[in-house]
Amino acid sequence: MEYGLAAILLAALVAAVVLRPFVRGVGDDTRPSASREELEAAKEAKYREIRDARLDVEMGKLSIEDHRAIDRELRGEAIEILKRLDELDGKAPEA
């Protein structure tokens, strides 16, 4: 009795929570900002790589020539991410 009643009550509670998006819609979740966080994460990761390379050259692990080539490539990739972020915001890419 206790088992059956509890199961029905709990199932009703769960149903109320999980079916809400179908009844009320998904609100904020539909905003077209889905990939912003991904791009922000990619940007931070790229920045980290640039900083790592700079730290490596400052610590003498990388030669200045090697660092210059790596840094140029990484900055190019970072700029691409920044452009995509601006496009996401509806801005024209900066000149």
Next chain:
Amino acid sequence: MAGVGSACLLVGLLTAVYAAGVSLYGARTGDRAAVVSGRRAIYCLAALLLAATAILQSAFLRSDFSYKLVAEGSSTDTPTFYKVTAMWATQDGSLLLWALLMSIFSTAVLFLTRRSLRDIAPYATTVLAVIAGFFLLLMVGWENPFTTLANPPVEGAGLNPLLRHPAMMIHPPMLYTGYVGFAIPFAFAIGALIVRQTGADWIRATRRFALVAWTFLGTGIMLGALWSYTELGWGGYWAWDPVENASLMPWLTGTAFIHSIMVQEKRGMLKVWNASLIIATFVLALLGTFLVRSGILDSIHAFGASTIGKQFLVFIAIVIGGSTALVISRLDDLRSKARLDSLMSREAFFLVNNLVLIALCVVIFWGTFFPLISEALTGEEASVGPPWFNRLTTPLALVLVALAAIGPLLPWRKASRFGLVRAFRAPLAVAAVTFVALLALTNAADSPLSLIMFCLTALVLTVVAQELARGAAARRTITGDPWPRAMAQLVARNRRRYGGYLVHAGIAVLFLGVAASSAFQEQRDVRVSPGDSFDAGGYRITYERATANLGRDSAGTGAPISFGAVLTARRGDETYTLRPSRNFYPSQDASTGPIGRFFEGEATSEVDVRWGLRRDLWAAVRPDISGLEPAIREGNEKFAGSNDTVQAVVIAALVDGYRNDPPPATFRVIDSPLVSWIWIGAAIVLLGALIAIWPSPEARLRRVTSIYAARLGKELSRA
């Protein structure tokens, strides 16, 4: 309330099935309402399992023996701490803990990714729901922790005495958190493979979960080792037991994974390898959970034979088959365009490190499952022992520690000759000096492999110190900060890098302790009477007197009887007192008699250790109570019908008799050098891991408006 608990599990199972189905529907149709509904179902699942756990914990605290689990795993005299933790000392309770942790981790990752990874997350939700659903199915179908007894006993059987140890009570949740944590990157890897988004997005979203899992699993393994050292009475910390090995294997592949994902993040390489590694890690985590429950291999840690071994095997087979097929079908998407620029680069050494870790895992897997393999091939069960494991794993461990030193010194892409010379000069010099000093001043040469490990430890520690010093110096040239501030800022702004280096230092220190304590340990087993003395290692030990306690044991485990000894250890001017003992827990077997049951139940060693940075002095005692047997037999006959008070007086008289006229006792005393550095190394690893896990300030959002290149420079200069 048992009915409500069972209802939580049933509704939880239905919720997991719903979450899996609706998320899959949302993923395939793009219906966001379905995706959000699936995510909410996982949140509900966590709430249901929290409620179920609270109900069960309440039953343990109330000593409600109408619950079968409480009657079998607790008793009224079990200390409160052990009542709280007794849940996961049982098979059914540990399944509930697994499912609860799974649902909490799933809730956390799905909440954090609710606005990102829109294509991957719904498939990951399906995978997470299926895993949680499997554990719920086991509980609903076979091992319900809310099973009740029609005729509850007046008293419970009590918690297994061997488990009455603080480390052992924290150890299972740590291990399970580690196992469960690896399910998160696994689920997102599967999602990424399904939608063919094989970049680093899924890694970035779940990397921290993998690190948390790795940290918890490692901490759990070390707590198990500490328990073995201080509770099991044999004096070691690692026995290559199948269940110990089962927890080490996913940790090894997890270690490989958290290294190799850096290569994918930075270079877009090793995609197949990373997907395979996380699949292997999760499968090994499931295997570890299965081994404890299947009864297929003998282990002190296992729950014994159970009814859910086959179900686990089927689930593991489905995970392996499905994941492998998925990886094979996505090989084209996983192919990397980038190539190794140089063998002298960090990514090349990460690959070597991965190969060594996998080799270690393969060796341990082979040794662990050898009894099954030999039985299948020859019909006879044979097993390999610790010497086999030590012989094969020691050289690999040496290579691993060497790589822990070399890796941090190499830059990404390629190292210059000048850079290599500059980076390796000081660490190699320190390692060489260490080698000469150890040869000249100690007997380290008696164990060449240990000598190599000592030198490699010096190499790793110098590398880490040098990296910190050079990094801080580079920062000082930019900011002009004083040394301590420059060092703190350097670590704070590069947490992943320097946290990782600290982990390397901790691992090296840990291996230093392992090498020294295993090669130079001196053990003595003797049987002596009070007043006798003997030598053990560098100590002169005297058995001063016997101890016998009724109703209070020094470790607070709730043992009613404890017999022990007071030992005095002398070494030069140093004098220590050690009090090892052995706890006796009442037997539930009525045939042992009303008096005898207090002496013939389970007994556990309560070892005493004189901890030290240079050496540990470890002592265990095995009192000989055979002399009490005639009196116990007589007591069983004479006082069978007496009340508890009378019987307690008789037991007290027997305990006094042992104390006043003790027979010879058997002692094991171990003089073990540098063993404390194992625990210190583990603590350093934990600290380093916490630094690496902690979010970096750079994760905060920044906005700028200048042109891109200037904007980039500006943003970079802020960090």
